[in-house]
Amino acid sequence: xxxxxxxxxxxxxxxxxxxxxxxxxxxxxxxxxxxxxxxxxxxxxxxxxxxxxxxxxxxxxxxxxxxxxxxxxxxxxxxxxxxxxxxxxxxxxxxxxxxxxxxxxxxxxxxxxxxxxxxxxxxxxxxxxxxxxxxxxxxxxxxxxxxxxxxxxxxxxxxxxxxxxxxxxxxxxxxxxxxxxxxxxxxxxxxxxxxxxxxxxxxxxxxxxxxxxxxxxxxxxxxxxxxxxxxxxxxxxxxxxxxxxxxxxxxxxxxxxxxxxxxxxxxxxxxxxxxxxxxxxxxxxxxxxxxxxxxxxxxxxxxxxxxxxxxxxxxxxxx
Amino acid sequence: xxxxxxxxxxxxxxxxxxxxxxxxxxxxxxxxxxxxxxxxxxxxxxxxxxxxxxxxxxxxxxxxxxxxxxxxxxxxxxxxxxxxxxxxxxxxxxxxxxxxxxxxxxxxxxxxxxxxxxxxxxxxxxxxxxxxxxxxxxxxxxxxxxxxxxxxxxxxxxxxxxxxxxxxxxxxxxxxxxxxxxxxxxxxxxxxxxxxxxxxxxxxxxxxxxxxxxxxxxxxxxxxxxxxxxxxxxxxxxxxxxxxxxxxxxxxxxxxxxxxxxxxxxxxxxxxxxxxxxxxxxxxxxxxxxxxxxxxxxxxxxxxxxxxxxxxxxxxxxxxxxxxxxxxxxxxxxxxxx
Amino acid sequence: xxxxxxxxxxxxxxxxxxxxxxxxxxxxxxxxxxxxxxxxxxxxxxxxxxxxxxxxxxxxxxxxxxxxxxxxxxxxxxxxxxxxxxxxxxxxxxxxxxxxxxxxxxxxxxxxxxxxxxxxxxxxxxxxxxxxxxxxxxxxxxxxxxxxxxxxxxxxxxxxxxxxxxxxxxxxxxxxxxxxxxxxxxxxxxxxxxxxxxxxxxxxxxxxxxxxxxxxxxxxxxxxxxxxxxxxxxxxxxxxxxxxxxxxxxxxxxxxxxxxxxxxxxxxxxxxxxxxxxxxxxxxxxxxx
Numbered sequence: 001x002x003x004x005x006x007x008x009x010x011x012x013x014x015x016x017x018x019x020x021x022x023x024x025x026x027x028x029x030x031x032x033x034x035x036x037x038x039x040x041x042x043x044x045x046x047x048x049x050x051x052x053x054x055x056x057x058x059x060x061x062x063x064x065x066x067x068x069x070x071x072x073x074x075x076x077x078x079x080x081x082x083x084x085x086x087x088x089x090x091x092x093x094x095x096x097x098x099x100x101x102x103x104x105x106x107x108x109x110x111x112x113x114x115x116x117x118x119x120x121x122x123x124x125x126x127x128x129x130x131x132x133x134x135x136x137x138x139x140x141x142x143x144x145x146x147x148x149x150x151x152x153x154x155x156x157x158x159x160x161x162x163x164x165x166x167x168x169x170x171x172x173x174x175x176x177x178x179x180x181x182x183x184x185x186x187x188x189x190x191x192x193x194x195x196x197x198x199x200x201x202x203x204x205x206x207x208x209x210x211x212x213x214x215x216x217x218x219x220x221x222x223x224x225x226x227x228x229x230x231x232x233x234x235x236x237x238x239x240x241x242x243x244x245x246x247x248x249x250x251x252x253x254x255x256x257x258x259x260x261x262x263x264x265x266x267x268x269x270x271x272x273x274x275x276x277x278x279x280x281x282x283x284x285x286x287x288x289x290x291x292x293x294x295x296x297x298x299x300x301x302x303x304x305x306x307x308x309x310x311x312x313x314x315x316x317x318x319x
Numbered sequence: 320x321x322x323x324x325x326x327x328x329x330x331x332x333x334x335x336x337x338x339x340x341x342x343x344x345x346x347x348x349x350x351x352x353x354x355x356x357x358x359x360x361x362x363x364x365x366x367x368x369x370x371x372x373x374x375x376x377x378x379x380x381x382x383x384x385x386x387x388x389x390x391x392x393x394x395x396x397x398x399x400x401x402x403x404x405x406x407x408x409x410x411x412x413x414x415x416x417x418x419x420x421x422x423x424x425x426x427x428x429x430x431x432x433x434x435x436x437x438x439x440x441x442x443x444x445x446x447x448x449x450x451x452x453x454x455x456x457x458x459x460x461x462x463x464x465x466x467x468x469x470x471x472x473x474x475x476x477x478x479x480x481x482x483x484x485x486x487x488x489x490x491x492x493x494x495x496x497x498x499x500x501x502x503x504x505x506x507x508x509x510x511x512x513x514x515x516x517x518x519x520x521x522x523x524x525x526x527x528x529x530x531x532x533x534x535x536x537x538x539x540x541x542x543x544x545x546x547x548x549x550x551x552x553x554x555x556x557x558x559x560x561x562x563x564x565x566x567x568x569x570x571x572x573x574x575x576x577x578x579x580x581x582x583x584x585x586x587x588x589x590x591x592x593x594x595x596x597x598x599x600x601x602x603x604x605x606x607x608x609x610x611x612x613x614x615x616x617x618x619x620x621x622x623x624x625x626x627x628x629x630x631x632x633x634x635x636x637x638x639x640x641x642x643x644x645x646x647x648x649x650x651x652x653x654x655x656x657x
Numbered sequence: 658x659x660x661x662x663x664x665x666x667x668x669x670x671x672x673x674x675x676x677x678x679x680x681x682x683x684x685x686x687x688x689x690x691x692x693x694x695x696x697x698x699x700x701x702x703x704x705x706x707x708x709x710x711x712x713x714x715x716x717x718x719x720x721x722x723x724x725x726x727x728x729x730x731x732x733x734x735x736x737x738x739x740x741x742x743x744x745x746x747x748x749x750x751x752x753x754x755x756x757x758x759x760x761x762x763x764x765x766x767x768x769x770x771x772x773x774x775x776x777x778x779x780x781x782x783x784x785x786x787x788x789x790x791x792x793x794x795x796x797x798x799x800x801x802x803x804x805x806x807x808x809x810x811x812x813x814x815x816x817x818x819x820x821x822x823x824x825x826x827x828x829x830x831x832x833x834x835x836x837x838x839x840x841x842x843x844x845x846x847x848x849x850x851x852x853x854x855x856x857x858x859x860x861x862x863x864x865x866x867x868x869x870x871x872x873x874x875x876x877x878x879x880x881x882x883x884x885x886x887x888x889x890x891x892x893x894x895x896x897x898x899x900x901x902x903x904x905x906x907x908x909x910x911x912x913x914x915x916x917x918x919x920x921x922x923x924x925x926x927x928x929x930x931x932x933x934x935x936x937x938x939x940x941x942x943x944x945x946x
Contacts, residue, residue: 018785071635145873145927147880147897150920153909161910168906216430219379221850224445224496225417228409242435250787261881275793276885279800286325287800291793298788313435 004310004317008303013221015299020076024069025290027285034061037082037285040090070114081289091289094274099293100260101171102270106297108186109193110255114248117198117240121205125213125240126232136202143199148258151196152192159188169267193258197251203246208240215239238312245309249302256294256301324395326504326536327376327421332389334368334375334405343609348389349558350635353504353553357621358530358537360547360568363557364605369540370426372557373506377423378408395420396503419443419449422497423588426509428489432481438492439477442499449500451535454481462497467532468525487518497599498529505529506538511546518639523550550574553641556580559606561618566642578623615647623648676940683936689929693922697743708741710896719914726914729902735914739822739922742894747872747926748782749879749895752810754871757817762857762864764818765825769833770852780826783819791816792881799887806889809882813875820869828860862941866934871931880923896923 028034035056036044044125047055056062060071075081108220124136160168172182212218213236221235260272267273271290275310278286334346346368353359362368374380376391389401393416406413425431433441442461446452452460458477465473468491481489490510497505507526511519527550530537539550547554547568556564556579564577575581582601586638603620615621618628625647633647671830677683696703712732720727726735768779786794795818802808832838833856841851876896883897884904891898903909903916933942 015785015788017783019788022785070835141931142924145931146920146924147877147884147900149881149884150900150916150923153916155902156906158910161906213382216425216427217433219425220418220431220441220493220496221433222379222409223377223417223423223844225414225419225448227414228445238435239433253788253790254792257792260790260792260796261885264885272793275796276887279796279887282800284797284800287793291789291797294793295789298790302788315434315482318480 001319004258005307006143008306012299012303016296019295019299020073021069023288024072025065025289026183028065030284032085035059036085036309040083041085042086042088055244070160082285084278084283084286086278086283086286088318091286094286095271095289095293098269098271098274101268102256102272102294103297105108105180105186105189105268105270106260106301107255108190109258110197110248110252112190112299113194113197113201113255116194117201118244120198121202122209122232122237122240124202125206125209128210133206140202142201143195146201147261148192148196149261149265150260151195152188155188155192156265169265171269185266185268188260189268192265193255193262196258197248197255198249200247201244204243205240208243209236212236212240229304242309242313245312249305252298252302252305253294256298259294297315324354325352326355327394327538328377328390328392330376330392332372332391333387334371334380335385335387336371336381336543337383337385341609344387345384345560346375349557349560349562349636350389351553351555351562351565353536355503356530356534356536358539358550359553359555360545360551361538361540361555361557364604365511367557369557370508371560373392373508373538373540374424376403376506377415377417377421378403378406378415379423380408393420393504402505415449418445418502419500420502421504421506422500422502422592423506423508424490424493424497424510428486428493428515429513431493432483432489435482437478438484441612442496445496446499461495461499461613464489464499467528468495470495471576486514487522489516490518490522494522494525494529498533498535500596502535504536504538505539509542510539511543512541519546526550531617533580544583556583559612561616561645562643563646564642564644565616566639571640574639574642576642576649577639577646578621578648579617581620603645627629659945673940677936680936680939682932683940686932686934686936688931690933692693693743693929694747697740697747699825700737700740700744704734704737704740706737708733708738709892724937726889726918727912729899729912729915730908735899735918738894738899739918742896742899742919743926745889745893745895745921746876746897746923747880749806749810749813749889750872750874753875753879754868755815756810756814757871757875758821758864758868759816761818761821762825762860765860766821766857768822769826769829770848770856776826779822783822785821786816791878795878795882796885796887800881802888804887806893809879810891813878817871820871821864824863824867825860828863829856832856832859839855852926866938866941869930869937871932873927873934876923876927879893 026306028036029278033044033052035052038059060068063071079092079096081095083089084091084094087094120136124133156168159166166184166187168188170185171183209232213232217239218231218236221231221278226235255279259270260276262268263270263272264276275290277289278284278290329352330350332346332349333344336343336345349372361372363369371380371384374384375386378386380386384406389404393403395399395401400549401412401416401417403413406416432438436444439461442464443454443457445589446457446461450457450531462473462477465476470488470491476484481483481492484492493510510526510582511522514522523546526537526539528624529535537550539546541547543600551568554564554566554568555562556571556577558579562579564575571580572584575584579601586601601620602622606616606619612632614627614629614631615624615633618624621628628647631647634650635643635645636649637643638649710733712907715728715732716730726739727847729738764779764783768776795812798812798816799808802812829852838851838855841855846855878897879888880897880900883895883901886901888897888901889895891901899919900916903912909916
């Protein structure tokens with residue numbers, strides 16, 4: 001198991017490097033002066049032409065791309081992503097302030113979707129052709145067929161405007177601290193975020209369960225005289241999880257990408273919202289770096305899911 | 320024969336499958352007994368219902384299959400009679416029988432073991448289900464059995480996963496699962512079909528050895544006549560969901576009467592037979608399972624078929640003590656065809 | 658042997674069709690699709706209003722006999738906007754799905770058939786592209802290229818191919834092992850010909866199913882992007898763009914039809930597509946009964 005995790009983590013390195021190369025050259029190819037991205041815009045404005053030339057020389061911007069790439073990589077490791085063209089803020093600082101919010105949102109969304117999706121999928125497979133099954137199937141069909149923001153709007157109207165149970169948006173009350181003051185602000189966005197993945201998981205888990213229930217080892221388990229609940233939970237469910245994990249990995253980008261829409265619906269200050277503002281302000285470097293960041297998030301979380309899959313399946317762990 | 324000699328008595332068993340809107344009678348009135356400590360072989364081509372019969376006994380039919388009629392009675396060690404066909408598929412009484420009294424080995428060992436659990440824990444699961452044993456005691460017992468089954472390094476193998484075993488070794492594990500609780504009846508559903516020829520003999524030897532050391536009765540399902548002659552005490556020949564001939568291995572092999580049985584025998588190569596001699600082929604193919612018959616199911620392919628065979632169902636006829644045949648040629652008033 | 662004559666001698670297409678029409682949900686989906694598309698095409702017959710005509714005198718009306726679903730804040734008839742908007746939404750979905758699937762199928766064929774370096778390069782691009790969240794990539798591209806229907810279609814095509822490519826590549830890889838491909842090669846048939854005449858037709862089933870499902874996916878993506886204000890230009894009525902007008906909470910409450918109606922349209926269409934696609938998948942899958 002340890003060896004497997006190590007191998008997975010090592011495999012991340014080339015992927016991250018490739019991503020950084022893409023990002024570097026994408027930024028290089030952007031029109032405009034590379035120097036302008038290394039300092040706040042007002043500071044850049046204040047420089048004279050001669051000073052700019054000197055600054056370029058001093059910062060090594062005239063060096064060959066390969067050298068600049070490694071220098072840039074080093075900066076990134078120190079959290080220096082350059083400056084936003086529209087707000088003049090340091091992009092690293094912007095990210096540091098917002099990324100945790102998006103991670104929190106996505107993580108709880110993933111957790112909720114997995115828990116509910118697997119449970120409902122399992123139930124609808126075990127109680128096939130009962131009310132429970134029809135209920136779960138209907139939910140999943142609608143969850144797949146409507147845009148996420150629609151659910152966001154409905155939740156706001158229902159829970160926030162009508163019932164007044166939860167706030168309609170934002171992050172936490174002014175001046176408050178701590179996890180518990182955030183919870184009410186998280187409930188609706190997390191629910192909205194989880195819907196589409198939950199719907200997909202219910203469907204997939206059900207199919208996967210039905211598939212496994214037809215396998216020979218289920219017959220073996222039954223031939224041992226085990227209870228039907230033991231057969232379906234211990235023998236079928238665990239096996240049905242393995243392909244389901246692949247689905248989760250495949251859907252991770254969509255989950256994280258959904259945060260852009262959901263953060264806007266709930267006015268939630270995460271990086272999706274940041275990217276949206278940046279696109280509207282024409283601040284392409286910020287959008288690029290944000291997109292990369294979400295890519296890294298997806299990469300790391302899919303590694304995590306892969307490790308969970310390996311824990312479930314000895315053939316992957318030992319193979 | 321006395322009731323006590325039997326461990327299992329199947330009477331007029333009918334098993335139906337729902338395929339789409341049609342109903343297929345996969346097993347259509349099958350009657351046979353299994354003698355205590357003996358081996359019954361059920362032979363027939365694929366699709367003749369032999370496997371379905373076995374699954375009906377264990378009530379392990381797929382969801383679209385149901386026992387539509389007949390009784391399956393099981394006689395326990397202390398002589399009590401349990402009517403298995405009355406029990407609910409996964410009810411407590413059936414579950415108490417499965418594994419403890421009757422256990423089963425399946426055809427394809429590559430898919431009968433759960434890939435995510437160690438083989439040891441899969442055997443232990445069976446033992447814990449039916450007997451009160453401590454972990455250490457159980458493990459010792461399992462390792463001893465694995466050793467008896469010819470698995471090298473059983474202590475190490477105990478903690479390994481199915482994918483680390485070869486097909487033959489997996490089938491040994493299956494036998495271990497089936498035998499760990501000392502069942503009185505072992506049903507082996509084509510246990511060697513999916514294995515290499517060399518391994519086949521080893522697995523059959525093991526089954527025989529287990530039978531001898533534990534006094535287990537065995538129902539062995541196969542399409543291989545060579546296996547039958549080696550291992551069987553009694554033989555049931557099945558065709559299209561019915562037993563066409565039933566008898567002891569001597570009766571069937573030295574004096575086969577049903578045209579199907581005889582054709583089956585002639586299609587099997589025998590050691591020492593003339594190289595130039597051609598093997599007989601049974602003409603035609605097995606009809607579709609949903610075909611509706613008005614007479615004997617085999618008539619279409621039978622070389623002795625007479626016009627009435629197509630219009631009248633044959634009845635079981637006992638031609639000798641314990642030797643039954645289902646053919647119009649042997650019915651009262653029927654004349655024997657040389 | 659004479660018994661054989663009993664087996665029905667039906668072509669694959671006919672059998673697939675028979676399997677399809679036995680699936681009640683699939684037929685329901687097909688009917689839904691036909692009805693919605695027909696209604697959108699027949700929009701001028703069903704409504705007399707111009708979906709883009711701004712009329713300040715009838716702003717924010719509730720549903721009535723004149724305006725079946727009311728009017729929006731600029732006095733445009735919502736019912737008309739939904740019908741005409743459907744034309745745009747469905748067209749965007751269909752063209753994007755076709756573009757992405759054609760590109761993906763071509764790349765999948767090339768990767769699967771030629772293997773080697775070509776394959777590993779294409780696969781790495783595919784892997785890289787599928788790591789990034791589509792919504793953000795689309796936002797980024799729109800930011801670069803500007804809002805227009807053409808740009809949106811281009812972006813959907815160039816970011817949407819990895820899924821199909823993976824499917825087609827996998828199929829080709831397994832088909833390549835088949836003896837008939839070997840015999841084609843032995844007979845001196847060229848690579849291109851083998852690929853397009855012998856391999857591609859065998860992957861058509863999954864491609865058709867995937868394209869169908871993608872139409873739904875792109876309609877949802879377009880809606881999400883338009884809701885963010887980054888989809889199509891404001892003057893093009895699409896279902897997503899109609900909802901975009903309902904961003905503020907007070908509008909959401911006072912004009913529920915503004916977002917409920919287009920959402921219902923999206924839901925019905927996507928549901929129909931999904932049911933239809935599921936039926937198609939079952940019908941075209943030779944391994945299913």
